[in-house]
Amino acid sequence: MAVIAVYxxxxxxxxxxxxxxxxWRSAVLxxxxxxxxxxxxxxxxxxxxxxxxxxxxxAAGVFQRDGRPxxxxxxxxxxxxxxxxxxxxxxxxxxxxxxLGQKRRLAQLAWTLRRDYQRIILDCPPMQNEVSEQILMxxxxxxxxxxxxxxxxxxxxxxxxxxxxxxGRHPPILPVMSMYDGRRKAHRMAREGAMEHFPVIxxxxxxxxxxxxxAPISTFxxxxxxxxxxxxxxxxxxxxxxxxxxx
Ligand SMILES: Nc1ncnc2c1ncn2[C@@H]1O[C@H](COP(=O)(O)OP(=O)(O)O)[C@@H](O)[C@H]1O
Ligand SMILES: [Mg+2]
Numbered sequence: 001m002a003v004i005a006v007y008x009x010x011x012x013x014x015x016x017x018x019x020x021x022x023x024w025r026s027a028v029l030x031x032x033x034x035x036x037x038x039x040x041x042x043x044x045x046x047x048x049x050x051x052x053x054x055x056x057x058x059a060a061g062v063f064q065r066d067g068r069p070x071x072x073x074x075x076x077x078x079x080x081x082x083x084x085x086x087x088x089x090x091x092x093x094x095x096x097x098x099x100l101g102q103k104r105r106l107a108q109l110a111w112t113l114r115r116d117y118q119r120i121i122l123d124c125p126p127m128q129n130e131v132s133e134q135i136l137m138x139x140x141x142x143x144x145x146x147x148x149x150x151x152x153x154x155x156x157x158x159x160x161x162x163x164x165x166x167x168g169r170h171p172p173i174l175p176v177m178s179m180y181d182g183r184r185k186a187h188r189m190a191r192e193g194a195m196e197h198f199p200v201i202x203x204x205x206x207x208x209x210x211x212x213x214x215a216p217i218s219t220f221x222x223x224x225x226x227x228x229x230x231x232x233x234x235x236x237x238x239x240x241x242x243x244x245x246x247x
Contacts, residue, residue: 001113001114001117001118001119002120002141002241003107003110003120003122003139004022004120004140004141004237005138005141005143006018006019006121006122006123006124006143007124007144008144008145009126009132009159013126013146013147013178013179014145014178014179014201015123015145016038016040016042016044016048016123017048017207017210017211018145018176018201018230018233019045019121019122019123020044020045020048020049020123020210020216021210021218021230021234022230022233022234023045023081023119024049024078024081024216024218025216025218025230025231026118026119026234027078027080028078028216028218029231030119030234030238031080032119033082033116033117033118034082034118034119034121035082035083035117035119035120035121036049036076036083036121037110037120037121037122038059038083038084038085038086038123039086039090039093039122039123039124039131040086040090040123040124040125040126041086041090042086043085043086043087044123045083045085045123046086048214048216049076049077049083049216050215051076051083053085054072054074054085055087057087057088058072058087059072059085059086059087059089060090060091060092062084063093063097063100063105063106063109067109069084069109069112070113070116072084072085078216086123090125097131097134103134104137104138106134106138107138122138122139128162133166133167136163136170137167139171140171140172141172141174141237141240141241141244142172142173143174144159144175144176145179146175146176146177146198147177147179148177148178148179148181148187148195149186149190150189150193152175152177159173160173172240175195175198176198176199176201176233177190177191177195177198177201179202179203180201180202181202181203199232199233201229201230201233202226202229204226206221206224206226206227218230
């Protein structure tokens with residue numbers, strides 16, 4: 001089992017969109033039992049998969065001492081893909097976790113699911129708090145979407161330094177150039193510069209459409225450039241996981 005976190009302290013960089021697509025690829029194309037675990041109060045992952053809302057407000061309760069994630073996990077309409085969705089109860093999660101005083105609660109919960117899932121994909125909230133600390137303890141790899149800008153390379157260095165300072169370690173990071181627009185000179189320059197080796201996800205209407213259709217891109221535009229880019233990213237993650245396991 002491997003835990004893949006789509007992680008950034010920023011909002012609006014494409015985390016949820018990527019997490020949902022990667023989970024779909026892992027489950028449907030990779031044939032791996034996959035859990036998409038939404039840790040953001042906005043609950044966007046379930047929405048993008050076309051799931052109905054669970055109004056019972058129990059998502060944060062999973063983290064309590066006697067919490068059992070299996071009881072809240074729902075199947076989706078896609079083979080091998082399950083969802084643990086977020087709801088407004090997650091607002092109190094940072095406080096709950098701090099009170100619980102177990103830095104590895106999320107890691108522990110993920111471990112209890114190791115026989116049921118080969119991949120757990122975490123859609124992370126856009127902040128650095130107790131929840132993101134737990135994510136760092138639980139993840140085998142961090143996928144970090146970054147805008148196409150020289151500032152992103154600096155932001156990534158800073159993130160690495162912060163993570164090392166606060167924890168002494170961090171999971172391997174796979175940075176991704178997100179929302180790349182090849183018509184823009186600045187984006188092309190960023191791609192030729194410090195972000196040269198990053199996987200690239202284009203800024204694309206087809207990717208935006210996933211939020212209107214509430215379905216993964218490959219269900220309606222499987223041969224699009226965007227679907228291919230997302231496929232390359234998914235494969236790069238699998239290679240990274242193999243490298244990490246071999247190291
Ligand atoms: N590659 C992309 N091209 C175009 N729009 C995108 C792309 N990735 C995400 N978006 C759009 O950007 C907005 C923010 O994306 P989202 O995945 O919710 O980001 P985050 O989870 O980081 O806040 C959404 O409206 C989404 O549809
Ligand atoms: Mg999000």
